[in-house]
Amino acid sequence: VPHYLGLAVPGAFFIGLLLGFNRLSKDSEIDAFLAGGIGLHQLARPVVVLSVVFALFAASVFGFFQPYARHAYRAIVHTVKSTNVYYLAEAGVFMNMGNRTIVLDRVNRDQQRFGHIFIYRDFAARGHKTTTARDGFLIDRGPGKAPLLQMSDGLELRVRPPRKNQPANVVRDAQITIFDRIETLLGKDSDSALRPRGKDPRELTLVELWQNRNNNLEKMTSNEIKAELYDRLVRIMMIPLLPFLAIPFALSQRRSHRSYRFASAVILLVAFNEIIHHAKRAVALDKLPPIAAQGIPISIFAAIALWSFYRATFTLSQDRMEPYWDRLNDIFRAVWLRMKTLKRAWA
Structure with a gap:
């Protein structure tokens, strides 16, 4: 459960921000706040605070509960397999x-x-x-x-x-x-107990990873320990950045179909997760240093999120791609309506 909880909470939080702020935008609630002198950066404060709380929660999950839960799960599987x-x-x-x-x-x-x-x-x-x-x-x-x-x-x-x-x-x-x-x-003798915790980098807590980041432990190299350590830190640091990325992509004009914004935001988040996943492997295999493989992606992700939020909050410039996306969306919508009409006619 802690493993999937650590993945589900950031994703659910991000989707919730997209849906919530998009509804506020479509219902002109954002315009009402702006007319009342409340800026978008002020509206974002509660969710930023909430993102920090989620980041602390993720730190406890990634740093403590997940390593112990992983070893406990393996111990249960080992016990079941060992039971005759x-x-x-x-x-x-x-x-x-x-x-x-x-x-x-x-x-x-x-x-x-x-x-x-x-x-x-x-x-x-x-x-x-x-x-x-x-x-x-x-x-x-x-x-x-x-x-x-x-x-x-x-x-x-x-x-x-x-x-x-x-x-x-x-x-x-x-x-x-x-x-x-x-x-x-009937069968062969086997060990009844699983090996002690700590023979796999994923079973080490954040404190243990930090303390042994430059050491080669049993069945673990220092590169594997660093890869696991910085992968968890990157995933924790990503969570406070989610509001700054979700809010700009959630804003839209009334009567405007902006599903491409949702798709773009989700694709960006999925792509980032894939990048840091492969970056972890590269660091573990000593192909790249952590600062290049894991530090650069989170820096680029932070820059995109903060710049998008800044443009949506403090500038009046319109997204140059919006007319093209709107035109493409209208084409797909017209084709879809035409197909539904033909389907009813054939029925």
């Missing part, structure tokens, strides 16, 4: 584990006892083995240890492949063993 499926056995259900196929006709889960056991084990070029037993008991050998299946009153058939100079349909050896009791391990 034999403890979850169901009666009459085929279970495939590696080269084993097992069917249990009766299951007493409370006592870990089974009845009418069938086990088929394929050894590939070395043949196969089939074991049947009347009763079985599953013995837990402790954390990380494969369980031991103790079977009684059964037989075991071991079939080996034919010799190289014999026809394929000739069985080389078939051995039948009748037993009163036999034991077999």
